[in-house]
Amino acid sequence: MQHYFIDSSLPDDHNIELPADVAKHFVRVLRSDVGEQVELVLNDHRVYLAELSQIKEQRAICHIIRDLNHNVELPVKISLICGLPKQSKPEIIVQKATELGVSEIVFTEMQRSVVNWNDKAPKKLVGSKKSLRVLLNNRIGI
Numbered sequence: 001m002q003h004y005f006i007d008s009s010l011p012d013d014h015n016i017e018l019p020a021d022v023a024k025h026f027v028r029v030l031r032s033d034v035g036e037q038v039e040l041v042l043n044d045h046r047v048y049l050a051e052l053s054q055i056k057e058q059r060a061i062c063h064i065i066r067d068l069n070h071n072v073e074l075p076v077k078i079s080l081i082c083g084l085p086k087q088s089k090p091e092i093i094v095q096k097a098t099e100l101g102v103s104e105i106v107f108t109e110m111q112r113s114v115v116n117w118n119d120k121a122p123k124k125l126v127g128s129k130k131s132l133r134v135l136l137n138n139r140i141g142i
Helices: 020-029 089-100 120-127 129-139
Strands: 003-005 015-017 037-041 046-056 059-071 079-083 104-108
Touching: 020 046, 020 059, 037 059, 079 089, 089 104
Parallel strands: 003 037, 079 104
Antiparallel strands: 015 059, 037 046, 046 059
């Protein structure tokens, strides 16, 4: 069963519209149809069982059936403080740390850092966050 992280709270009517990137992946790539079930993790860090109820153009609406009654977050918040890595290693660090449940990642310049980040590097990392989120959604099986 597919498992997606949605940046939204539980609506009163229990119908939630999937974000465009999630809807595209779930409907177009996986060829899901109305009635297909999916697990959604919302802002309250709880897992909900939902069913695809409507597909309209680029939109997909799911109806939340029930709370699966387990929390996916660790009982403690973990912060990872990391020296400035080279090349594409920040993405790998973020990916692996997220898979392990780290809640905050801080890249900082250390005394013996070899790399000096300019103003563009943090923007590249933030820009890759969206594609990284899709990758992690597809990889993480809870």
